[in-house]
Amino acid sequence: MLSMLDRGPTLCDGLTRREALRIGGIGLGGLSLPQLLRSQTARAETGAAPRAKNVIIFGLVGGPAQHETWDPKPEAPVEVRGEFGAIATRTPGLYVGELMPKTAQLTHKIAVLRAVVTRDNAHSSSGYQLLTGVPHVPPNAESVTAKAPNLAPSWGAMVRYLRPSRGQLPSAVTLPEHIWNDGNFPWPGQDAGLLGRKYDPWLLTCDPSAATFKPPALTLPDEIPSRRFESRRSLLAELEHRRTPIGAAEDQYGDDVQQAFGVLATGATRRAFDLDLETPQTRDRYGRSRFAQSVLLARRLVEAGVSLVQVNWTRIADQPNQGGWDTHATHNAACKNLLMPIMDQCYSALIEDLDQRGLLDDTLVVWMGEFGRTPRFNANAGRDHWGNAFSLALCGGGIRGGVAHGQSDAHAAYPVSGIVEPADLCATVFHQLGYAPDTLLHDQLGRPIPLSRGRIIQEVL
Numbered sequence: 001m002l003s004m005l006d007r008g009p010t011l012c013d014g015l016t017r018r019e020a021l022r023i024g025g026i027g028l029g030g031l032s033l034p035q036l037l038r039s040q041t042a043r044a045e046t047g048a049a050p051r052a053k054n055v056i057i058f059g060l061v062g063g064p065a066q067h068e069t070w071d072p073k074p075e076a077p078v079e080v081r082g083e084f085g086a087i088a089t090r091t092p093g094l095y096v097g098e099l100m101p102k103t104a105q106l107t108h109k110i111a112v113l114r115a116v117v118t119r120d121n122a123h124s125s126s127g128y129q130l131l132t133g134v135p136h137v138p139p140n141a142e143s144v145t146a147k148a149p150n151l152a153p154s155w156g157a158m159v160r161y162l163r164p165s166r167g168q169l170p171s172a173v174t175l176p177e178h179i180w181n182d183g184n185f186p187w188p189g190q191d192a193g194l195l196g197r198k199y200d201p202w203l204l205t206c207d208p209s210a211a212t213f214k215p216p217a218l219t220l221p222d223e224i225p226s227r228r229f230e231s232r233r234s235l236l237a238e239l240e241h242r243r244t245p246i247g248a249a250e251d252q253y254g255d256d257v258q259q260a261f262g263v264l265a266t267g268a269t270r271r272a273f274d275l276d277l278e279t280p281q282t283r284d285r286y287g288r289s290r291f292a293q294s295v296l297l298a299r300r301l302v303e304a305g306v307s308l309v310q311v312n313w314t315r316i317a318d319q320p321n322q323g324g325w326d327t328h329a330t331h332n333a334a335c336k337n338l339l340m341p342i343m344d345q346c347y348s349a350l351i352e353d354l355d356q357r358g359l360l361d362d363t364l365v366v367w368m369g370e371f372g373r374t375p376r377f378n379a380n381a382g383r384d385h386w387g388n389a390f391s392l393a394l395c396g397g398g399i400r401g402g403v404a405h406g407q408s409d410a411h412a413a414y415p416v417s418g419i420v421e422p423a424d425l426c427a428t429v430f431h432q433l434g435y436a437p438d439t440l441l442h443d444q445l446g447r448p449i450p451l452s453r454g455r456i457i458q459e460v461l
Helices: 017-023 123-132 155-162 226-242 248-265 267-272 280-286 290-303 331-356 422-433
Strands: 054-059 086-088 095-097 110-116 172-175 202-204 308-312 363-368 390-395 403-405 415-417 440-442 448-450
Touching (some): 054 155, 054 290, 054 331, 110 415, 110 422, 123 422, 155 422, 155 440, 267 290, 280 331, 290 308, 290 331, 331 363, 363 422
Parallel strands (some): 054 308, 054 363, 110 403, 172 308
Antiparallel strands (some): 110 390, 363 390
């Protein structure tokens, strides 16, 4: 269902009573769903002609290892390189881990960044830096939540600020859940922060792989038939007509009400979430896991007009390391038996699907985690947190494929050349969307905030 990022987890197969009150249904006293739909129409100055219309963040929460993915070290000692080898790719001279056979055939469309650094080894604070382009204060802070001074807006929030919603959907969506540490501590950097809650990305907490999947916030509750809905809509319109506006905010509220009704009433919007419209072959092509089907849903949302979709890896019960990329134990087995097959299949499927539909040139796909893994294995046959050098990948949206930018040392421990910081990644993503790094946003007090303090990574454009 739809929820703001700080509202806590909900399920897609039904509304709790509390959530029903929060969303408001179509209540006589007002509709709170419009509060999710408010969007500023003023745009910042653009710095370049946009190469990308959309962004999909392929988010591998927990931190994938650079050694088993984009930066294998076959000549390193076994305690560093691990048990897996490297395989040649479509790009001459570029090798990836052997557990990425499908992706290896697509590297001519992919730019690899092999010297990304946050210098931060905590999920929460390193993740904050990746999601916002701003370092956390202090670094290496685990299980922290969003509070001053760490209130930089997320990429999704900045997109919502810069781009008004297209049609009945917002310009930024996160799925299938928010990112959290044990104890349900949401990471900072997932909302609008200083920009204000109206720019929060929509959060869909859901399981698109479930046979009963449907987002109920986009449909009328069973107890409200269409005739009753229209009656309440007419009553609200009469009340709005009689109310005296007191400013621009009131006019915006009215616009948001209309958008909220449009979401509930428009079949095109509901169809964007209907994965049953995909062929079984396409769904199988991505894979039937929760993450894979969320990636497929991201493609459908981009087609429906959403500018940025962030897909977060979710934990999997009864699996080592809770089924995530935080592989402190049995790293090799987790990579081979669970993580890498899912990732390789749905990542390659997304790229091929976008390309075949003519969407890849307009859609920038960002493959990333919050950091990498340690060069050496620990006593539990796992790799620990490592923000000193790791790999990310970019594809589509004007990115030059067949490129490996940056180099790490012989153990993939520290950068040797081509260092990329999260601020640079942020600057590059928004440059491709048509916004210069020095584009100014304004917080709720009118104070200017630069879009990014990083440099555009020209080497991959």
